[in-house]
Amino acid sequence: EPEVTQTPSHQVTQMGQEVILRCVPISNHLYFYWYRQILGQKVEFLVSFYNNEISEKSEIFDDQFSVERPDGSNFTLKIRSTKLEDSAMYFCATSYDRSYEQYFGPGTRLTVT
């Protein structure tokens, strides 16, 4: 069964450093999303991406964040200068169409020290 994969599974970084989180979507899916989940809190929408551009972003997704699909397969989330409050699980999700079910990857646990 096709699945979304994410790397790395765990990333530890120092405050102010840049991190790139990677996702490989399900192959025929066209819509891509990043969500995050701070420990003990709900899953929150960050950004959606379609047709090689951002479709929608939340208030959380400020200038420190960026997304791209550099090679037509990977989908990446970059945080330019990490803060302590960026520590969370980051989930990539993909869907075939905008109203279809979104399938989530296993997540990347980001720890900012």
Place this chain on the structure above:
Amino acid sequence: EDQVTQSPEALRLQEGESSSLNCSYTVSGLRGLFWYRQDPGKGPEFLFTLYSAGEEKEKERLKATLTKKESFLHITAPKPEDSATYLCAVLKSGDNTDKLIFGTGTRLQVFP
């Protein structure tokens, strides 16, 4: 303000003891409602999509129903392997894409 509320926060059941989880919502531009299962340290695992009031979906011991204001996830004769957090998420329409608004989940523990 868009809101998704799940109850109870936690539920402890004996194996075989059926129960229901509730998800109530106030979301403008609702396109559908999803149920996910999440195990500790893992990503949400898709269970069901419901698009219109009156719709029902079933999978093994789970059955999801939808009304205009809430959804229920019924668990019949649960087993210990059903222990997980169950997440409700409303699909909200946007200009170009739709996004999921999640509830805080119900943490289910099933004891043998």
